[in-house]
Amino acid sequence: MMTVDTKPGPDVAHLRRPARVRLAWLLLVLAVLTLVMLASVAFGSRAVGWSDITAALAGTDDTLNQAAVVKRIPRTILAALVGAALALSGAAMQGVTRNPLADPGILGVNMGAMLAIAVGMTTVGLYTATAYIWAAIAGAALSSLFVYAVGSLGRAGPTPLKIALAGAATSAALASLVVAVVLPRGDIAENFQSWQVGGVGGATWDSIGHVLPFLAAGLAICLLCARALNSLALGDDMAAALGERVAVIRGIAALGAVVLCGAATAVAGPIAFVGLIVPHLCRLLVGLDHRWLLPFATLVGAALLTAADVVGRVVNRPDEIEAGIITALIGAPFFIYIVRRQKVREL
Template sequence: MTLVETPSGPDVAALRRPARVRLAWLLAVTAALVVVMLASVAFGSRVVGWDDIVAALGGADTTLDQAAVVKRLPRTVLAVLVGAALGLSGVVMQGVTRNPLADPGILGINMGAMLAVALALVTVGLSTATEYIWVAIAGAAVAAVFVYAVGSLGRGGATPLKIALAGAATSAALASLVTAVVLPRGDITDNFRSWQVGGVGGAGWDSIAQIAPFLGAGLVICLLCARPLNSLALGDELAAGLGERVALARGVAALGAVVLCGAATAVAGPIAFVGLIVAHTCRLLIGLDHRWLLPFSGLVGATLLTAADVLGRVVNRPDEIEAGIITALVGAPFFISIVRRQKVREL
């Protein structure tokens, strides 16, 4: 049986946080999300004042500033939804694999979704957002199964280091395949490259309506897996001894994470490191109980991606830097620090 390492120092305090402290953090993150959402509709190529924001939220669009707010609203909502989906899927993937390095981008799941979309564009020609989502989810699922299978080969089974290495190798291989598939097709290269970077700049209410049912389904599945994930954290043998059907619990939780990741990638492109940053931040703040961790990770993920989108618009005004680039710049050193500190041990 694989045992969870006994934490020390600040980690113990995090595990023993009382409910009132967790609730306080929950309220603080909710307030931060509201602030960054307001910043998202206020900042861009034009800075919009409070009066115009209030008027635009009430339905007015008679001035340029009010029209700018109306245009930014779907972008803000999409950033919240995609960020929540990626944050939640990162926590679930780490719980399923017991791997502190698990993240949709690091494990190649985003890249699997991208390759599936690229192949479908070239071979059959996708025409609707729903088709993009189904294809992306299928590609994400295939990549997830492949990485876990490769990481399980050899002695010791699916160790965190082997899964991380398998994910990195798979991501590199799939990225090369994506380039090989798309490059000869000049008619789709420009649009695909803008999507490939990862961002929410092309948001619209129609794309949000298309993605919402998939995100809702993935959210429900993941939240229902909170108790099984707590059992899995004790080790497979102990979880089975407590009456948990380990394989079923792991498969259902992974399905929810793949649906969230695939749908988010279909509409916003492959945005990496959000799940990794969110998962470790949330555990530090509120502990390891997935009943708290899952909803909290959704809020933190939404806040992180929305803030990254706002930052990308502010630092390069009047142009912008896609949110996927911002999260990569923040997430890469975060990833290195986790590897150095935790030495790739299991959760």
């Protein structure tokens, strides 16, 4: 997850936005997030009215519509939490590596978490939610280190495109290993395959309670590194001249990103491209200052994944399309666009 590139990066002030513009975008993002969360509660295999929603929020589940709302509330909250975690993880990874292609899915971090869970389930009998999360974080960390090591080979060092290619190859290899590990175990294969697609359909209050402390820790770590990531954007030499301990900051910020990604993957499966799309969009809205970029990415990521979950429930009623498929349909063309940009070399 680290890089040895010491070339000066873009001036953080170059795309700075006035405070009133940022506040306007903040209010708009909060409004959109509120609307998509309400839509997530209202729409699904059956649509419900406002009276049913208010009754369910008051604790009533006497009718089928009210019971549906009660079931959708934890799903909505988990979608927002996972989307926020993946977007913040991607923004932190891009800041640490100065790599516009950095994303937990593209760099193989998600697949590393998934393989660790698969191995734990089939060998040592992991069965608790907390154990799944710890295993996923360990797998995500090992996968990140491996991808960085492979992408650093050669004279040019860890260029963005080399790391992205190493991540794609690693993801493919790890996906094959997951199949090889899980397929002989018919007792867990069916449930694992449904989780492997990536979605929040199995959300419960228990799962939210188990993953929330990990997400809160990862959020705090990344946000505390925001100012230092601004210095890293100026280049390693300049950051060191400003008094930053470059290697330490990269390690801490990368740790926060891995914790977020591993915990989100453990509870929702490997959902790709949220961490790629959202940071680029937020840079257009609020500029390059990570003190604004990271919180905005958190909110926009929550709105994006919640909206993807709503779309997946509505377009194929009464069946569902998992949110991970919807984000892949959106993210794959965006990834191609980023790769083809002339300035793909670094942020």
